[in-house]
Amino acid sequence: MLVPHRNFNLINEIRDSDIFAVTYPKSGTIWMQQILTPIEAKGDVTPNTEHLNAQRVPWIELIGSEKEFNATPSTRLWVTHLQYKFMPLAVRQKRGKVIYVARNPKDVLVSYYHFHKYAAMLEMPKDFNDFFEKFMEGKVFGNCWFEHIKTWYANRDNMNFLYITYEEMIKDLRSMVERMCRFLGKDLREEQMASVVEHSTLRTMKQNPQANYKTVPDSLLDHKGTFMRKGMHVTPLS
Secondary structure, X not given: OOOOOOOHHHXXXXXXXXXXXXXXXXXXXXXXXXXXXXXXXXXXXXXXXXXXXXXXOOXXXXXXOHHHHHHOXXXXXXXXXXXXXXXOHHHHHOOOEEEEEEOOHHHHHHHHHHHHHHEOOOOOOOOHHHHHHHHHHOOOOOOOHHHHHHHHHHOHHHOOEEEEEHXXXXXXXXXXXXXXXXXXXXXXXXXXXXXXXXXXXXXXXXXXXXXXXXXXXXXXXXXXXXXXXXXOOXXXXX
């Protein structure tokens, strides 16, 4: 389980070039890792096939020290499930750029329930109804979905902030990638853009062992499902 570092609020050496993908669990985190790397590499997808997502776009929750945090060369790509209040102060002062991906809570609930049955590091749900109650009360890793999205969105003017939804990405991935590129100031040629989109589809990710977590140690899995399931949605967020 990802736990905020006890000195995390002391890590404030945020660079203007830093890029943070922020999600509540099961809301497109891996998808964002898969997209951001080739955007930064101008369409080169080699890193996506040779290195794990967590190596290319690491979790800021797992940074062990300020020295480790600051030693990473620019442009630094990060991903996090952290609540807004736990982010480094500099991010909340318009340093770096934040892309927040929201997903319909119904689909988050179902996906998270199945993930709990798959991941050995998470509590095995008693049943769906019990998990539903815990999810609604925020008694799951990531805390309350409603609080997460509310606080991040309410404070959007304090950051360089782009808000997109999982449903928009499913409906028109290319448009969302183009929107991300504009926000990040990345000018990709047509063939570069096409390469990013082609290698960022859910179908491609399910076939990529660096993205589908097939290389995760057996000790972390219960093997009662798959890390990536349908990737579908029920009702789009307004």
